Amino acid sequence: MTDLTPLLSTRNLTVKYPYGDVQNVVIDELNLDLYPGQIVGLLGESGSGKSSLALALMGLARHPGVVSGEVNFRGQDLLKMDDEELRQIRGNSIGLITQKPRQALDPLVNVGTQISRVYRAHSQASKAEAQIRAVELLRSVGINDAERRVSAYPHELSGGMAQRALISMALSVEPDLLIADEPTSGLDVTIQAQFLDRMWERARDANIAVLIVTQDVGIVANYCDRIVIMEDGKIIEDRTTVEFFANPHTDYGKKLILSSGTGDKTSNADVAIITSPEILRVTDLRKTFEVDGGKRLQAVSNASFQIHKGRSLGLVGESGSGKTTVGRLILRLADPDSGEVWFKGERIDSISPKEFRKYRSKIQAVFQDPFDSLNPRWPIERVIREPLDLHTQLSKEEKSARVKELVSLVGLTDDILPLRPGSLSAGQQQRVSLARALATEPEFLILDEPTSALPPAARADMIRLLKSLQERLDLCFIFISHDLSTVRELCHDIAVMYLSEIVEMGTSEQVFSAPSHPYTRALLDSVLFHDPNNRRVDRKVKTELEGEIPSPVDLPDGCYLAARCPIAEQRCRDDHQELIQIAPSRSVRCWKSVEASQ
Amino acid sequence: MQKRKIDPLLLIGLIIIAGSLFLAVFGNSLAPFDPQEPVGDFSMPPSADHWFGTDGSGLDVFSRVLAAPRVDVAIAVTAAIVSAVLGTGIGLYAGYFTGRFSEIVMRISDILQSFPVFILAMVLVTLTGRNVVNLIFVLAFLYTPIFVRLTRSEVLTQRTRTYVEAARATGNSEFQIATRHVLRNSLAPSLVQLSVTVGFGILLTAGLSFVGAGVRPPTPEWGIMIASGAPNIILNEWWTSIFPGIAISVTVFGYAAAGNAIERWARK
Numbered sequence: 114m115t116d117l118t119p120l121l122s123t124r125n126l127t128v129k130y131p132y133g134d135v136q137n138v139v140i141d142e143l144n145l146d147l148y149p150g151q152i153v154g155l156l157g158e159s160g161s162g163k164s165s166l167a168l169a170l171m172g173l174a175r176h177p178g179v180v181s182g183e184v185n186f187r188g189q190d191l192l193k194m195d196d197e198e199l200r201q202i203r204g205n206s207i208g209l210i211t212q213k214p215r216q217a218l219d220p221l222v223n224v225g226t227q228i229s230r231v232y233r234a235h236s237q238a239s240k241a242e243a244q245i246r247a248v249e250l251l252r253s254v255g256i257n258d259a260e261r262r263v264s265a266y267p268h269e270l271s272g273g274m275a276q277r278a279l280i281s282m283a284l285s286v287e288p289d290l291l292i293a294d295e296p297t298s299g300l301d302v303t304i305q306a307q308f309l310d311r312m313w314e315r316a317r318d319a320n321i322a323v324l325i326v327t328q329d330v331g332i333v334a335n336y337c338d339r340i341v342i343m344e345d346g347k348i349i350e351d352r353t354t355v356e357f358f359a360n361p362h363t364d365y366g367k368k369l370i371l372s373s374g375t376g377d378k379t380s381n382a383d384v385a386i387i388t389s390p391e392i393l394r395v396t397d398l399r400k401t402f403e404v405d406g407g408k409r410l411q412a413v414s415n416a417s418f419q420i421h422k423g424r425s426l427g428l429v430g431e432s433g434s435g436k437t438t439v440g441r442l443i444l445r446l447a448d449p450d451s452g453e454v455w456f457k458g459e460r461i462d463s464i465s466p467k468e469f470r471k472y473r474s475k476i477q478a479v480f481q482d483p484f485d486s487l488n489p490r491w492p493i494e495r496v497i498r499e500p501l502d503l504h505t506q507l508s509k510e511e512k513s514a515r516v517k518e519l520v521s522l523v524g525l526t527d528d529i530l531p532l533r534p535g536s537l538s539a540g541q542q543q544r545v546s547l548a549r550a551l552a553t554e555p556e557f558l559i560l561d562e563p564t565s566a567l568p569p570a571a572r573a574d575m576i577r578l579l580k581s582l583q584e585r586l587d588l589c590f591i592f593i594s595h596d597l598s599t600v601r602e603l604c605h606d607i608a609v610m611y612l613s614e615i616v617e618m619g620t621s622e623q624v625f626s627a628p629s630h631p632y633t634r635a636l637l638d639s640v641l642f643h644d645p646n647n648r649r650v651d652r653k654v655k656t657e658l659e660g661e662i663p664s665p666v667d668l669p670d671g672c673y674l675a676a677r678c679p680i681a682e683q684r685c686r687d688d689h690q691e692l693i694q695i696a697p698s699r700s701v702r703c704w705k706s707v708e709a710s711q
Numbered sequence: 712m713q714k715r716k717i718d719p720l721l722l723i724g725l726i727i728i729a730g731s732l733f734l735a736v737f738g739n740s741l742a743p744f745d746p747q748e749p750v751g752d753f754s755m756p757p758s759a760d761h762w763f764g765t766d767g768s769g770l771d772v773f774s775r776v777l778a779a780p781r782v783d784v785a786i787a788v789t790a791a792i793v794s795a796v797l798g799t800g801i802g803l804y805a806g807y808f809t810g811r812f813s814e815i816v817m818r819i820s821d822i823l824q825s826f827p828v829f830i831l832a833m834v835l836v837t838l839t840g841r842n843v844v845n846l847i848f849v850l851a852f853l854y855t856p857i858f859v860r861l862t863r864s865e866v867l868t869q870r871t872r873t874y875v876e877a878a879r880a881t882g883n884s885e886f887q888i889a890t891r892h893v894l895r896n897s898l899a900p901s902l903v904q905l906s907v908t909v910g911f912g913i914l915l916t917a918g919l920s921f922v923g924a925g926v927r928p929p930t931p932e933w934g935i936m937i938a939s940g941a942p943n944i945i946l947n948e949w950w951t952s953i954f955p956g957i958a959i960s961v962t963v964f965g966y967a968a969a970g971n972a973i974e975r976w977a978r979k
Contacts, residue, residue: 444880466885473882485873490895503882549881 119146119185120289120322121170126182128165128174128346139165141346142182147290150320152313154333154354156369157343158568163326166343167292170324171207172199186290204235208283212295214275218267224251224278225263232285250281254311271661273304277311284315291316294326301431302595303658306639306649309336313650328569330369331641334358335648342366354645368570370643389422390457392557392589393443398452400438410666412438414613415692416452420557420589420606427604427621428593429636433665434610436593437481440559443591444478445469456557474504474553481562483542487534493545494530500552519548524578540571544578551586558590564599572599579603597640601625606698609633612665612673615692617706619699629695629706631656631678672703680705721972727965728906732788734780742774746931750774754948764950766940770929772951776958778931784962786843787912790850795905797851798858803897805859806866807889817863820856828853832915833924841927850915854908858901865897903974910966917959933959 128140139162147153157163165174172191174180184191186202194202203209211217219227228250229243238246244263251259254277267275276296283291293312297305313336316323325337333340333354340357342350342365349363361367398416401409413435420426428436441447443454445466454462461472477500480486487496497519501512517527523544534542543563550558560579564572576599582588583603594600600607600621607624609617609632617630628634634656641649658677669675671686678685684704694700695710734741744750749769750761757764763772805813823831832849839845869875870893878888913933919925920934928935933955940951 446876446879470882470884473880478877478880480873480877482873486877488874488878488892488896499878499883500881546877549877 118148120149121184121186122146123170124183124185126166126169126184127180128162128169129179131177131179136179139178139346140169143346143348145341145348145351147322147324149289149322150317151339152316152323152325152337153339153341154337155324155326155341155343156328156330156333158365158570159328161343162346163343164294165346167209167294167324167326170292171203171209201235204231205286206288207290207292208286208288210276210279210283210291210293210296212298214272214279215267215270217279218275220267223264223266224270228263228278228282228285231282235286246285247281250285251278253315254278254281254284254308271304273300273308273661276300276308280308280312280315284319287319288321290322290324292324292326295328296325297327297329297332301662302597302639303431303635304661306641307657310650312336329641330569330643334643334645335641335650342369358643358645365570368573371573389424392420392422392457393591394419394453394455395439395443396453396455398439398442398454399450400435400442400447401450404666408666411435411613411668412665413442413449416610416615417692418606418608418615418618420591422556422589423587424589424606425583425604426591427600427607428591428610429595429597429600429607430610431595431636431662433612433662435613435665436610437561439610440478440561440591440593444476444559474500475556476559477550477553477555477557478559478561479543479546479550479563482566483539483546484534486546487542489534492531492533493537496534496545497530497548497552500549504553515552519552522551522582523548524574538571539567540574543567543571543575547578547582551582556589558588559593560590561593562595563592565594565596576602597625597636598642609636612662612668614673614702616674616702617700618692619696623696623699629701629710630703631680631706632658632674674703718972718976720968721976724906724965724967724969724972727961728969731780731784731962731965734777735784735788736781738777738780742771742777744771744774746770746775746778747929754943754951756948757950763954766936766951767943767948768929768939772936772954775931775936776933776954779933779936779955779958780962782843782926782930782932783913783916783934783959784909786846786850786916787909790847790854790912791905791908793847793851794854794908795858795901798855799862799894799898799901801855802859802862802901803866803889803894806863806897807870807893808885809867813863816859820859823853823856824860829915829918832919833922836919836924841925843926846916846919846925850912854912857904857908861900861904862897865900866893869893869896899977903970903977906966906970906973910963910970913959913966914963 123143123145126140126143127138130137130139143166155163155166168174169180170184172184172194180192186206191199191202218224225244225247228247229240232238232243232246248259248263251262256262256274256277270278297308300308309332315321325332327333337354340350340352340354341348342363344365350357350361350366357366358370361370396417398413400413401411404410416439418426428439430436438447442449449462452462453460456472456476461469494516497516498512501507501515507515516530520527520530525541525544529537529541534545537545564575567575580603592600592604604621607619607621608615609624609630611632617624617628617633624633625637628637635658638649638652638656656679660677663676669686671688672678672681672690675681675685690702690704692700692702693707695707701707747770750771751765751769753765753769754767755761755765761771761773763776766772801816805816832853835849835852836845839849875888875892878892883891916925917932917934920932921938925934926932928939936955937952940948944952
């Protein structure tokens with residue numbers, strides 16, 4: 114499959130940035146070979162030099178960076194070329210896809226024109242030919258109505274579509290090498306899977322060498338032939354993916370594999386009849402927001418569930434599914450339009466905000482953005498002490514002792530107490546948030562994507578911490594996430610949400626072993642297991658959803674998934690679906706699934 | 712880690728500010744002559760006895776330049792602090808609790824800010840009477856909308872951040888969130904503006920006196936000194952206006968420079 118002569122090879126590539134009197138070595142004497150048709154995953158912590166390497170390979174390492182060594186591309190040293198020669202190579206032979214696709218597109222020019230400009234800059238095609246080519250390219254990366262989309266402006270495209278427009282731009286001149294810098298960060302899982310599938314197919318078909326810079330072990334395991342791990346500007350592992358996953362050599366590599374979400378499930382996930390008392394009950398919760406033009410956006414509709422002591426519910430869905438709003442409604446950070454929330458037999462949705470404050474010590478929350486959830490001006494000690502100040506009558510000494518206890522509970526040390534949030538890592542910040550949430554020994558927690566903004570190693574640590582706390586403190590919580598493997602590890606029960614509705618509910622065991630709703634199946638299929646022997650691209654049967662998530666403003670009459678669903682029939686488009694119980698503690702919102710289960 | 716270099720602009724600004732505050736307190740005692748009593752001949756050019764010469768009434772220019780900060784700087788600093796405190800408070804309330812009050816406050820600010828500051832100040836001083844206390848109130852009144860606007864817009868950004876949500880979930884009342892969390896994080900623009908406002912205040916105080924709408928002569932005050940010396944410049948009697956002019960320029964520059972330097976530092 115791979116030629117023996119490398120397409121691109123670096124010899125002693127070094128990039129330094131002068132910082133005052135010190136030389137900051139970002140890439141250190143690096144030797145790397147890329148072969149045609151091979152997909153390479155470049156992993157490493159942030160700051161390890163991954164992105165700098167990607168830029169240096171294109172001759173884009175910028176002033177004041179000092180570059181030395183060689184970057185040989187088909188035998189020519191890119192570092193010795195002048196700007197014009199480099200420009201030719203960049204467009205014709207090396208394509209680049211960056212993260213944050215919308216920022217990489219010109220907001221004033223429609224995508225078709227942008228793609229054809231790139232194409233015309235490197236070929237003799239006429240405008241009309243280039244436009245036709247643009248449509249073809251958009252179609253080839255899986256954009257359904259390419260003829261219409263070609264005249265769309267970047268702000269009219271979703272993130273996933275913009276990313277695909279960008280890749281079609283990079284592919285328009287049929288490059289030999291494609292460099293993708295975290296191409297799917299910020300995309301939803303089903304969209305990510307769609308995008309990576311297309312990229313993988315295109316690379317295979319056209320024998321393109323691909324370098325994917327990523328932090329996601331799942332992407333590497335599923336789509337890459339070879340893995341390269343960087344640390345402090347050096348390559349510390351460079352092997353085939355299969356070899357790596359069988360036996361990682363370095364500590365960082367081992368840590369990455371440990372962070373994988375393969376299997377490890379919650380202990381008592383059986384369907385045993387739950388005898389512990391009910392902590393939280395939510396019935397028919399509904400919330401809409403007004404958007405421009407007087408229309409209403411349906412954020413949550415008919416959400417009902419209950420949680421018993423010591424159990425945890427995973428609320429799963431993609432962006433816009435309403436999962437975060439459910440959490441905010443329970444926390445009274447927003448008021449529901451209708452429906453009820455009961456906490457230990459007391460109704461808490463209709464009491465005044467002032468009355469609700471006494472429940473705050475019992476219901477606590479951890480939010481997604483680790484840095485943003487902490488007051489940047491407060492030392493950590495004050496952050497963790499705040500709930501004690503607000504809800505307890507403890508003395509100063511007792512509070513200080515409790516703060517220390519909490520800090521060690523979440524696996525941090527006392528010496529961070531005088532620091533401000535800005536000087537902690539994301540993982541540490543999130544632990545501080547957790548310590549604050551646990552300060553008043555709450556009976557119920559809402560964890561709103563607490564791991565999704567963390568780098569992989571920190572994410573794995575956080576999940577381990579949550580698991581051990583769950584066992585030690587008998588915590589009861591809702592875990593909101595788009596990451597199914599994390600939910601599987603932490604939660605007893607699962608509710609899958611799609612466009613404001615719960616579409617499937619059951620114990621983790623039930624849902625993961627036999628997903629019933631087509632959306633759940635697609636979501637499960639888009640999980641990138643950290644296992645090169647169980648790759649998504651090799652799976653024979655896949656439930657794939659078409660296109661994009663529709664807007665929650667104008668929802669269709671029938672099933673909300675009908676337009677994307679591979680098994681949809683006329684009845685799906687006509688009738689709105691109800692959540693129907695099909696087994697004890699298990700229900701699904703799809704008549705076909707209900708019929709199939711009988 | 713690298714040693715943090717001190718911004719030269721900040722250093723210069725701080726030295727000038729410190730100097731102006733020092734003179735505001737001790738300027739009178741440092742002055743070699745009584746700034747309000749004639750000390751010799753009229754319109755004497757600079758000499759060893761009278762470094763900056765004497766003016767048309769025989770007052771020692773050097774002593775008057777040193778004594779003037781007690782009026783100019785004191786008025787400007789007090790007015791700036793009053794308006795900053797008032798404006799930040801109102802801005803915090805208007806930004807955090809958006810609604811009718813917020814709208815009314817902003818519309819009043821719009822109206823106030825749509826007048827030329829200098830003309831409005833003249834009118835207000837004329838209406839209330841020309842004395843130091845009234846000047847302070849007029850300046851504070853005119854500068855408050857600036858702080859309201861700055862604080863409000865910062866509060867509007869801060870209140871959408873997750874730490875506010877987290878503070879609410881932790882159990883703070885809205886008032887506690889506004890004062891303990893949001894206020895502290897919304898102060899930076901006002902602090903930068905404070906220094907700049909003092910500079911403008913000095914300029915405005917001097918300007919009002921220059922046109923005869925500020926404090927009354929023979930109070931030692933830079934604007935009055937420039938005004939009294941101005942007609943005689945064509946007679947080659949340059950010293951009476953030039954020295955207070957330089958004093959104003961340097962002082963205003965100092966406050967503006969410090970403001971800029973603080974802003975640059977805060978952005979890092």
